[in-house]
Amino acid sequence: SYELTQPPSVSVSPGQTASITCFGDKLGNKYASWYQQKAGQSPVLVIYQDKKRPSEIPERFSGSNSGNTATLTISGTQAVDEADYYCQAWDSSTALFGGGTKLTVL
Amino acid sequence: QVQLQESGPGLVKPAEPLSLTCTVSGGSTSSYYWSWIRQSPGKGLEWIGYIYYSGITNYNPSLKSRVTISVDTSKNQVSLKLNSVTAADTAVYFCASMGDCSATTCYGYLHHWGQGTLVTVSS
Numbered sequence: 692s693y694e695l696t697q698p699p700s701v702s703v704s705p706g707q708t709a710s711i712t713c714f715g716d717k718l719g720n721k722y723a724s725w726y727q728q729k730a731g732q733s734p735v736l737v738i739y740q741d742k743k744r745p746s747e748i749p750e751r752f753s754g755s756n757s758g759n760t761a762t763l764t765i766s767g768t769q770a771v772d773e774a775d776y777y778c779q780a781w782d783s784s785t786a787l788f789g790g791g792t793k794l795t796v797l
Numbered sequence: 798q799v800q801l802q803e804s805g806p807g808l809v810k811p812a813e814p815l816s817l818t819c820t821v822s823g824g825s826t827s828s829y830y831w832s833w834i835r836q837s838p839g840k841g842l843e844w845i846g847y848i849y850y851s852g853i854t855n856y857n858p859s860l861k862s863r864v865t866i867s868v869d870t871s872k873n874q875v876s877l878k879l880n881s882v883t884a885a886d887t888a889v890y891f892c893a894s895m896g897d898c899s900a901t902t903c904y905g906y907l908h909h910w911g912q913g914t915l916v917t918v919s920s
Contacts, residue, residue, distance in 0.1 A: 722897075724906040726842075733891055733913050734842065739906035740897065777842055781904040785857055786832070786844035 693782035695789035702795045709765040711792045713778030716759060721780045723761035725754060728791075729774040737776075738763060770796050799824035801892050801911035809886075809918050815879040819892030819911060826850055826868050830895035830903040831875040833866060835888040836913070843888075847895060847903060848875060855902070882918045889913040 696714040703709035713723060723741050726734035736745055738754035741761065751766045761780075765772055773796045778789040805817035819831065830853075833845040846856035848866040856864050863880045875892055891913045897905030 722904070722906075726907070733910040734907070735910070736906055736908055739908075745908075779842075779907070784855055784902075784904075786907075788842040788844065791841045 693787060695778055695780060695787055697776075697778060697789035697792045699790070700793045700795065702797055703765075703768045705770060705796055706767055709768045709772070709794055709796075711763045711765075711776050711778075711794065713761040713763075713780075713789045714759055715761075715780060715782075718759050718761055718780060719757045721756075721782070723754065723756045724779045725752075725761075725763045726777045726779065727772075727774045728777065734777065765794075768794075768796055772796060799829070799894050799909045801894065801909060803890060803892055803911045803914040805890075805914060805916065807915060807917060809882055809916060810920050811883055811918055812881055815877075815882050815886060815916055815918070817877045817890055817892075817914060817916070819875040819877075821873045821875065821894075824894070826870050826873050826875060830898045830905070831866075831868065832893045832895055832907055833875075833877045834891045834893060834907065834910075835886075836891070837885075837888045845877065845879075845890075849898070849903070851900075853901065884918050887916065887918045889915050 725738040728734040741756040742754045800822045802820045827850040832847040865878045893907040893910045896908040
């Protein structure tokens with residue numbers, strides 16, 4: 692079965708760039724979405740169709756998807772960006788999520 | 798902006814059905830596809846399935862035999878029923894609107910999410 696693999700954790704210093712990867716076989720042939728989930732809250736869509744950003748999401752969030760890897764990039768990371776991040780794609784008519792990456796801003 | 802609110806029993810006994818309702822405001826259930834997603838305590842997200850007002854449904858194969866999703870456009874509500882629950886079904890259940898869908902199917906993103914409701918399966 693198809694799987695999306697994310698690193699369990701990523702750490703970044705404030706003001707630096709954080710990159711969170713999502714690996715899946717030929718993932719670049721599918722659309723990837725990214726969701727941010729802060730502690731005790733519901734997920735929020737931050738990137739869809741690989742690189743599009745909902746209007747309410749800050750410009751520091753960007754996405755790319757090529758080959759087997761989709762990447763969420765947060766430029767100028769702020770403390771408020773500390774959260775769990777999940778990638779999502781479709782395979783065989785089923786929506787799949789990666790296992791999630793905990794982003795720590797320290 | 799579309800807002801969603803999940804509701805239902807917080808405690809369900811093993812082997813009984815779990816029933817939840819998602820009430821939509823700021824938008825019509827006739828305008829979007831609607832998904833249910835769950836998250837077991839301390840774990841990741843699992844997509845359960847979706848529905849379109851026309852009756853189109855699509856379920857996660859891992860749950861398909863136990864799941865029914867329905868929509869009541871007159872009440873602007875989407876419902877989830879999961880049969881024969883076990884402790885493994887203990888989770889926070891979310892509903893979400895979907896974007897980038899066609900009239901016949903959806904491979905889109907989960908746009909607006911409800912706050913979620915915790916369901917515990919225990920005797």
